[in-house]
Every structure is written in structure tokens, then in C-alpha cells.
Amino acid sequence: MKSTNSIQKDIISNFQTLDDDFEMILNYLIELGEKLDEFDVEEKKDDNLIKGCQSKVWLSYKIIDNKLFFSGDSNTSITKGLLSLLIKVFSNQTAEEIIKTKLFFINETGLCRFIGTQRSNGLESMENKFKIIALSNKK
Amino acid sequence: MKSTNSIQKDIISNFQTLDDDFEMILNYLIELGEKLDEFDVEEKKDDNLIKGCQSKVWLSYKIIDNKLFFSGDSNTSITKGLLSLLIKVFSNQTAEEIIKTKLFFINETGLCRFIGTQRSNGLESMENKFKIIALSNKK
Amino acid sequence: MSIKSFNPNRIRNKFPILNKKINNNQLVYFDNAATTQKPIQVIESINKYYSEYNANIHRGIHTLAEKATQEYEKTRKTVSKFINSRSEKEVIFTRGTTEGINLIASSFVKNFIKKGDEIIISEMEHHSNIVPWQMICEENEIILKTINVFENGEIDLDNFKELISNKTKFLSIVHTSNTLGTVNPIKEMIEICKKNNIITMIDGAQASAHSKIDVQDLNCDFFVLSAHKMYGPTGVGIVYGKEEILEKMPPYMGGGEMIKDVNFKKTTYNELPYKFEAGTPNIGDVIGFNEALSFINNIGLDNISLYEKELKNYASNSFNEIEGINIIGNSKNKIGIFSFTVDKIHYYDLGLLLDSKGIAIRTGHHCTQPLMDKFNLEGTARVSLAIYNTKNEIDYFVEKLKQLIN
């Protein structure tokens, strides 16, 4: 199992090949979102909802062998792509590992472009949701 | 007796010799003020007061042969100079002449420099006082 | 300048930002309802103020203060002419439309509206013309009523008439909707109000850069606008109010400038318009606003309206040809503001994808959530046009949008 940090480093190097081309980044994010596993419609309930300024995100999880596995969905393709990255980082990790993870890939990839200050709700509250889930499942 | 307009023209040509030199204009105004006839202390009462933003002006008048004669004073030398010009224009005139006079010398001499918008109280309310006196003495 | 000789490129050259590249594409700025760009003469006048005659105004007697005061007050004169107010005293500087509405809501209500009275707004109002009324109504137990808006984005005048009762004291209505582009029949509405002794306030934020405003002809009691939506700087707005009403209103804020005499026993307030301008105002930008108005006046609002109408019709026809697009708001009388959704693409994705092509549009609820709720929408994408936009830009936009849809 890779550490959250090394997964983040992988993401960063993937994004580096995109050369800061805004259009390519968007299309890559959309592709990533499309690759996410289908989200169970039953899980599209308010409890699992993270409401951003312009988009909605749903997040659910399972625990297998002490590790958390996340799945999620969004009504916007680009947000879904961002979400898929967070799922990649946090899935298959213990609650402890999730809690202590610092997300540095967002700044380094330039994806902070999508964390406008008041829209921080977007990415920031996504991150918070992961951490809260982890906290509530800590031993 | 000169008309108010020709007195104004005289004032303008006097000021033209000062070449827009701000210091000379101020000194000239102060001199003009000093030449004003002594103001009767008894006339320094609230009825005769025109309150500007930073200076006070007193104005009184007599009527001789249907003509108004003004005298005035101010607690600031420069305002007193300005006042003396208004007295020059309006004194020895009939009420009717005063009422219909348009003051153009203020703009043309650049003395509008002293009529800051909120301080308009200064020159503008001085002019108003002359006109009100004239109105109340109209036949 | 007649419309024939009207050359958008000559105008574009006056806007430094329009030469910028965004994400390697030429900027296409279609977010004008949020804020317009600024011509060089506005930018330079602010620069000049700070470089040559910056000083605090009104009380100072030194040369810089004098010059700054004159230039500041010159803007008031220009505004007064621009909206055709009877007097400069009727022109109060604010930070923008929002502050203006709050000023009116707060100061007017204190004197003229009582518990149980009614205020009318419409369903298409911007939050800035909703929330101040909600706040003041709640505090003072006043009833807030809203005029119905039809599916096509027009206001329901019959419903408006029905809402009026002898308790109705105030109407606050948007001139031109920032979401739908609808131009409301405000003159007619104001007339109805006059007959019923209802005071009227017009939210002119989206109107003032696009069509001639004549407050005397409208006969409204209040009119508010924002400079930043009129090619002027941020941080400046206007409240126009009829002198006799402003005279009777208590001041909004207290402080320097708005007083005549301050005394711990009895403070007296300054005359209009200063009574409503507490503290050091936004001097630099008020001065800059004068140049924005010059810019508009030089082209002429007639020419602007004419050109923008042509542009709007062109855009409207082009958009209607796009498959999968739904235009929200099809009022017969509207300006170049197009809210739309696209089947299968969320407006948020649309906004970002178009941005990657250099096209700046706005997405979301446009601060008109009640209207969104009414139309069962969470948000829309919005294209809003201004005088420097061109048919070429519309073509480019349509091309890119079609590519995204297919």
C-alpha cells in the first residue's frame, strides 16, 4: 500500500506532464471523474452531501480490514474529477493515516485555481468531510 | 455712478496685473481688507453675522437717497478682502440694481479658488446676504 | 457620432484589458453584468489624482484640497446631468447599489413606514434588493410582498396591482434584471404608485450603462446605481433621491462631513447631499467615475442602445440555433443578458471550459436565488454584453459552445 504522500507525488508528476495547459487540465479532470466507480444512487442522500457554491458532491465509504474505501459523485464533471483525486489519496488508508495527511498536491498542481476563496467550500469542505469520516472511525 | 458690471470689470483688470500669483493675490486681498472703513462694534451682532466654515463675516448697511451703502468686517484678513470687493460692487447701488447683478468677477479673477464647495458658505452666503438685504429694501 | 460611424474596434482600443490573453486565447469578456471593464481614461484619472493632487476634501483650504474638492464635486455635477436630477443636492455618493439600497431602507423606513405597513418588491430582484428589505421589515414588523414573474421573464403587472393596498407604502423594483435581461415597465409602475401614494425606488444597477435614465421623466423617488457596472471604478455608487424626501430623512451614518455642528448636548446635521456622506469618501474613484461618464457621454447613450440592441439580436438569433441550449428569460423588452442552461453540461463545467478558451462568463445563481427557485434551477450560465463586445466574439463563443455540446 502506498502512503498518502507518495500518492500525492504521483498525482503531481501526472499533472506536470500537462504543462499548466488549462484546457488539458480540465479535460484530464473530466476523464478522471468519468473513471470513478458508479456511485450507488441510494447513497445520494443528504447525509452524504457536501454542498459547494455551485456544485454538489456526495461521498460515502466502507471499512475493510481497518482501512477506509471511499466512493463519490458530483453533479459537475470537473468537481467529480477533483473528488476522484481526493478519493485516490485517501482510499485504502487507515483513519490515522488520513487524519495526519497534509494535502500538498492541490497547491503544487495548481489545482488551487479551483479553490476560489469563497468557493473553498468546494475543495476545502471536501477535504474536511474525508477527515471527519476518518476521525469518527478512529480506534 | 458706475454700474455693478463696470465695477466688476475694474476689479478684474486690477487682478489681471497680479498675473495669477497666488501670494500677490492674497496680499492684495489683505490690503483691500485693511482699507475697509472701521466697522461699528455695535453692529457686530448675530443678526449681521454670516457664518462660514472657518471665518465669520459681519455685514450692515444704510440707505441714502434710495441707494444702499454697506459696511462689513471679518475675523480673517483674507475673507475681509473678499468682502471688501463685494462691498465695492454692491455699495452705492439701488436695491433693484443689486438684485439683478450677476457676479462674474469671482470666476474671472480666479477668486473662486476661495469658494471651496462646502465652504461656499463663505462667498456664496455673503452674496446671498447682500441680495436678501436688497430684496427686503426693494420698493 | 452616428451609429453608422460607430466602430467597436475604436472603442475596444480604449480598454487595455481587452488586449489580454487568457489561457492563451484572446480574452472575450462576457461578464459585464457582474462588472464592466474600464477605459484608459478612467484608469489614468485615478492615477493622476494620486500622483498630482491627492488630498482630503471639503474642509481643506490648501491648493491640493481645493483641487481635489473641485474634481470630486465635478463628478456630482456630471451625475446630476447624466440622470437629469433637478439638483446636485439629490446626488449622494455611496459604495455602490447595495449600500444605496441599505441607506434608503434604513433611513427612509425610520420616518415613513410603520408596523403593519407593506413594502413591495418582485421575484426577480437581486439579493441586494431583497435582503435589506427583509432585515428592515423583520425589525419593524413591516410586511414584504413580492410581485409574481411570468415564465417568460416578464413581470406580472396584474399581480402587482392586486398586491397594492392602502397599507402599501413603498415599491422597490429592478429596472433591468441582471439574470433575465428583462427591462421592466417601471414608468407605468411608478405612475400606478404615484396614484396610490407609494414611494418608489428603482434599482438601476443593470440599466444605467445601457439606456438613458431620466429621473424626472420617470418620476421615481429614488434611483440607485453602481459605477463599476458603468465602465467606472469599484467602490462608487449613487443614490438619487428627491430633494424633499431626502430633506426629511434622518442621516444614515454619523461622522465627519455629515455634520454642521457637533456638541455633546445637541448635534446638527449638514445640508444635502453631505448629510448622507459621513466620513472621508472614496475620493479617487469618485473622480475616476467622472471619466466613465464622459466615456459614455462621448459615444452617446442613443448610439450605445442602438449598437447593443443590434448585438443582442445577433446573439439571440445565434443562440437560438444551438441545439440543447435553454435560454431563461425571453421578455420582449430585454437587453443583452442571456441566462441559459445546456442539456447534459452543468453550468459550472461550462464556465470553466469556456474560460479555458478565453471566454469569461458568469455561472451560478447571480444573486437571484428566489428567481432560481421559482424556475426550479440551481443556477445558470450567463452571457452579458457591453459596448465593446462584437459579433465576432459572439461567433467565437457560439463555435466553442457548440464544440462543447457535441
Add this chain to the structure above:
Amino acid sequence: MSIKSFNPNRIRNKFPILNKKINNNQLVYFDNAATTQKPIQVIESINKYYSEYNANIHRGIHTLAEKATQEYEKTRKTVSKFINSRSEKEVIFTRGTTEGINLIASSFVKNFIKKGDEIIISEMEHHSNIVPWQMICEENEIILKTINVFENGEIDLDNFKELISNKTKFLSIVHTSNTLGTVNPIKEMIEICKKNNIITMIDGAQASAHSKIDVQDLNCDFFVLSAHKMYGPTGVGIVYGKEEILEKMPPYMGGGEMIKDVNFKKTTYNELPYKFEAGTPNIGDVIGFNEALSFINNIGLDNISLYEKELKNYASNSFNEIEGINIIGNSKNKIGIFSFTVDKIHYYDLGLLLDSKGIAIRTGHHCTQPLMDKFNLEGTARVSLAIYNTKNEIDYFVEKLKQLIN
């Protein structure tokens, strides 16, 4: 940079206006308490905003909006560090000190002060820290008390302690007097307030450009300031408030930006600091303010204080040698603000005559009429110094003033 290497000429070069001639004389700008001049970096950053990335902020997702939002919020971060607030949420943008005080007076009183309670201010307050309290006290039947000021311009601390009762709920006090230059013992006063559960507001308009402000160290509940008195643009100010208090306060104005969800049934407000920032803010000037703070930070407030103290002492000594001058305000702890009268020359004449020599001073009541009344004055002439002023300028001023007196 140590004070040894401190070179006022290097700083002067950054201010385009300081090269200007006024009435054929080199400008000597001694009206800094009214507003300071602006360094080129402030002017250029405003220019750059309008030329390169002007857009409305927070809601937009296109590149310009994103960039404008980031730069706007960067200023908030810088301010937060500058005053050492715990969090950026505690920094609210306003038009200036006056609006800040009105915001506090209006929103705070609604929740925390009741009929019969008492608010304390001092006799040396600026009108902006008097009138808002008078207005709100009258409306809500609250009692306004004023702390005595001694002949030498210092505050009467004993009187302050006497005024405190169990009804006292609020102290609003000026950090540094704009008329007297007095620096009040606010830390001591705040401590006394804390012991008596009194909320404190500091008017920092005259302090913030001249000495280090640390709101946590002061432990005040509110602190207000104006950018234009800190080498920044007009139209921008700050309210600092402790988060837990701001959280409990209702919003001041309603409108766009300050809401979370708007609904005709129930509107919910945004989180801090946005709850208090309704409508499109003064984006361009907030961004410019960041450069003003950089300018100050680059020199360092320690260096600024040190140099300005030297300048103040030099001025003080020079002025004391002038026959016929009366300095109003001789507090032991004061900054370079000198109010004075001259026997036989009215301050208005003085102001104009000095202006003819290129010297800009302020004359009048300086928006502190109650203080003038107390000292039996109608007004004074006032010299107020800033970081770009020099001993040479003081010498020139003294020379010209002596000529006028003789």
C-alpha cells in the same frame, strides 16, 4: 533597514506627488492626519488591476475573477498579519474608519446594549467617534458619557474610572488624537474595561501608520482604521473584531455576498467575514491597500516610529522657539501632530498664506468641535507629519511662519 541607513529622500522618491510645485514652490505636505500621500507601488497596483485583471470577485469562476479574488483576499491576509489578529475572519473591509464605527455602533448595540445602559467616549474624539454613538444612543435610550481631557491634552484617567458603573457596557476611544497628537494609554484603559466586562473599541485612524498595532496584545474587542491615512487609497478601511463577538452580531447591511441562502421565507447569512461585506466591495482599492502595507512593512514600523519621533522632537523644539505661537496639546506621549494658533493671525489666513509658499497644512476644528469648545477655540492650524517629511521641510515651514508673524 536600521534607522542609521534610513534615508527619507529614498522614500520621497517613491511618492510622485512630492515632486510637485504648488504655487511655484516645492510642495511641503504637512496635512498627513487628513490623508497621506501614496507611493508609486500603490498607484501602480490599482492601475494594474484595472488594466489586467479587473473582475467581480468571489462568485466568478473565470480566470480574471479568480485572480481578482485572490488578490483581494491577499490584502485581508496582510491586514490580519499587520494587526496580528488571530484569524483573517476577524478582518472586515469597510469604506473607512467612519463606516467601521457605524457598523459597530449599529450592529453591536442591537444585541448587547439596552435602554439605560451606558457608553463611554472621550472629549477628544473625532466626530466620527461621537455622532454614531449619539445617534444610536438617542434611538435606543442609552446614556453617552464623556471622559474629561486635561489642559495639556492628556486624558483624565481618574475621571474615566469614576465614570464606570455597572451600567457601562462599551468604551470607544481614540488611540491617537488627530487634533492633539496625544497617544492615549489605551492598553491600561482596556484592562480596566476587561475587569468590568466592558466591550472596547479603539479608533486607530491616526495610529496605524505610525506605530505597531497588535490587537491581541491590546486585547481590544474592536479596532478600526482607514487605508487612506496609511499611504493607501481612499475608500478602504478595516473593522477588526474578535471572532466570537462578530459571530454574535447581526449583519450591518444586506445584499449580495453577505448571504448564504436567500429565500422569501428565510434568509441565512454567510460566515465571517463575508457576513459584514454586502455588495460589490471596493476591489481595486483593497488590492491597492496591500501595497501600502507592503510599503510600511518594508521600512518597518520600528524604523518609522523612530524616525518620526526624531522628526517630532525636532519640530517641537523648533516651534517652541517661535514667538507668538501657542501649541495646543502637549501630552508627554504624542506623535507628530501639532495644533497651534498664532497671536494676531487667524488660522484661516495662516493656512492660505502658507499654501502660497507651497506648504499644505490643515485649519479649522479638525472634526473635533467638542474639544475645540472645551479649549475655547474655534479652530487651529495643524501640522501633521509622516514618514516622508524632513527636517529641511520643518526649517522651511518655521522660516515662513516667522516671516508671517513678523
